[in-house]
Amino acid sequence: VLDFSSPNIAKEMHVGHIRSTIIGDTLARIFEFANIEVLRRNHVGDWGTQFGMLIQFLFEKFPNGEEAANQAIGDLQSFYRDAKKKFDENPDFKGRAQQAVVRLQRGEDRYLAAWKSICQISRNEFDLVYKRLNVELEEKGESFYNPYIPRVLEELTGKGLITESKGARVIEGRKPPLIVVKRDGGFNYASTDLAALWYRLNVEMAEWIIYVTDVGQQQHFHSVFSAARMAGWLPDQKEEKYPKASHVGFGFVLGADGSRFRTRSSDGAVRLVDLLDEAKSQSLAQLIKRLTENGQIAKWTDEELDKTSEAIGYGAVK
Numbered sequence: 001v002l003d004f005s006s007p008n009i010a011k012e013m014h015v016g017h018i019r020s021t022i023i024g025d026t027l028a029r030i031f032e033f034a035n036i037e038v039l040r041r042n043h044v045g046d047w048g049t050q051f052g053m054l055i056q057f058l059f060e061k062f063p064n065g066e067e068a069a070n071q072a073i074g075d076l077q078s079f080y081r082d083a084k085k086k087f088d089e090n091p092d093f094k095g096r097a098q099q100a101v102v103r104l105q106r107g108e109d110r111y112l113a114a115w116k117s118i119c120q121i122s123r124n125e126f127d128l129v130y131k132r133l134n135v136e137l138e139e140k141g142e143s144f145y146n147p148y149i150p151r152v153l154e155e156l157t158g159k160g161l162i163t164e165s166k167g168a169r170v171i172e173g174r175k176p177p178l179i180v181v182k183r184d185g186g187f188n189y190a191s192t193d194l195a196a197l198w199y200r201l202n203v204e205m206a207e208w209i210i211y212v213t214d215v216g217q218q219q220h221f222h223s224v225f226s227a228a229r230m231a232g233w234l235p236d237q238k239e240e241k242y243p244k245a246s247h248v249g250f251g252f253v254l255g256a257d258g259s260r261f262r263t264r265s266s267d268g269a270v271r272l273v274d275l276l277d278e279a280k281s282q283s284l285a286q287l288i289k290r291l292t293e294n295g296q297i298a299k300w301t302d303e304e305l306d307k308t309s310e311a312i313g314y315g316a317v318k
Helices: 015-033 049-061 066-072 076-089 092-105 109-133 142-158 189-201 215-230 272-293 302-317
Strands: 040-042 164-166 167-173 179-181 209-214 245-252
Touching: 015 040, 015 109, 015 209, 015 245, 015 272, 049 092, 049 109, 076 092, 076 109, 092 109, 109 272, 109 302, 142 164, 142 179, 142 189, 167 215, 179 189, 179 215, 179 245, 189 209, 189 215, 209 215, 215 245, 272 302
Parallel strands: 209 245
Antiparallel strands: 164 167, 167 179
C-alpha cells in the first residue's frame, strides 16, 4: 500500500502537495514495473471540525436555495476563506458550527448531503490535477476509516496499551506519548492513522505500507508504527520481516519568505493548477521560438504544439 498525495477536502491543491504526489507515483511505478501489486491510496482529509464550519456557513448563507448553494461552493477556496473568517470572528457562529459537527457525525441526512456535495466538488478539482500529472490514485479518506476506530481502540485498550493522561487517552512508549483520544472525547490523526493501518494489515492484507509525506510528520508515523509493534500488528524492526510499515520523508516545500507551506493554512501558496499552467505556457513559448528559428514551425499542428508543451512543462515540474 502506497499512501501519498492526500490533500484536504475543501482546499485547493497547492505546490506543497506536489512532492508527495510525484514521489508516491514514482515509487508506485517502480514497484508495478517489478510486477508487485500496489494499492495507490489517497488518504484525503475529508472529515473533521472544519466541515461543521463549512456546512453551517452554507446553511446560513443559502437557507432555501440548494442550487445557489452548489454554485457558491463551486469556488471552494473563496467559500472556505469566508467561512473561516466568520468562524474566527463570530463566537455564536463558532458554537453553531461545532454543533453542526456533532450532527454530521450523528449521520443526519441534511448534514451528510451537504458534506457529500463539498467532498464531490473538491474531488472533481483534484481529479483534474491528477489527470494533468498522469497520476492514478484510489481515494480512501479519513471518513472511510472512522467506523474502525472504536474497535481498534478497544483492542489496544484490551492489550493494556492505552492509559489516561490529563483527561486524554494516550499510548506510552515514545516521547511524547501518542494521543489517541482527545480530552473532549474526540478522535484525531493518530486514531485515524491507527485504524487505517489496522485495516490495511487485516483487511487489505498488505505486506508493506509506505507513507510519503514531508519530514515534519516523521515523528508522528514512527509513533504510530511503534504502537502497532507493541500491539503485535507489526514485527520488531530487528526481525526484518513482513508485514512492515515505512515513512518516506522529503524536505519541506518553502514559500518565497522561507516559511513552510501548510496544507491546512495555504493562503498565499501557489496553486498547483497555476504552476502547471505556467510550466506549459513557458514550454510552449520556448518550443515555438526554437521551431521558428529552425524553420520547422509550419510542420507542426496546434494540437502537436499543445501536447508537446504539456509533456515538456509537466515533465519539468515532475
